[in-house]
Amino acid sequence: MTELQARSFDGEVAQTFAHGQAVMATVGGSTLRRHTFEPGWRWSESLKEMAGTDSCQTHHIGYAISGHLHVKTDDGAEQDIRAGDAYNIPPGHDGWVIGDETFLSVEFAGTT
Numbered sequence: 001m002t003e004l005q006a007r008s009f010d011g012e013v014a015q016t017f018a019h020g021q022a023v024m025a026t027v028g029g030s031t032l033r034r035h036t037f038e039p040g041w042r043w044s045e046s047l048k049e050m051a052g053t054d055s056c057q058t059h060h061i062g063y064a065i066s067g068h069l070h071v072k073t074d075d076g077a078e079q080d081i082r083a084g085d086a087y088n089i090p091p092g093h094d095g096w097v098i099g100d101e102t103f104l105s106v107e108f109a110g111t112t
Contacts, residue, residue: 009034018046019097024109031109035062037069041103042096060089060107067103071095081105 007027014021019041023034043056051057055074069081074092081087087105089095097103 003028017050020046033062033107033109035103035105035107037067037097037103039097039100039102042094044094044096055092055094057091059091060087062087062105062107065104065106067101068098069095069103069105070098 005027007025009023009025012023012025014023019039020035020037022036025032025034047056048054064081064083064085064087066083068083070078071081071089071093072078072095073090079087079089080098081103
């Protein structure tokens with residue numbers, strides 16, 4: 001039987017990088033990530049070197065809480081993601097914050 005759980009992202013270990021951070025929490029056998037990207041954050045400038053790839057190779061499924069993110073895939077498709085949007089971003093993309101508001105999202109990272 002599944003256990004009733006609630007878990008806060010607060011106090012969890014964060015991965016920090018230029019203009020942002022990612023925090024993970026596991027609950028009910030699923031892992032979620034909270035991303036905080038400040039104005040000026042861009043994947044190709046903030047995480048490319050750490051990832052060691054030319055574009056982000058992670059598949060993202062999530063929900064935008066605040067801010068505005070622009071995503072461009074390796075094949076040239078582009079999408080704006082704004083507060084209130086659910087999103088699916090396939091591997092092979094770059095993304096960057098638009099405007100002066102922090103982009104905050106929660107993503108579903110998988111089931112353990």
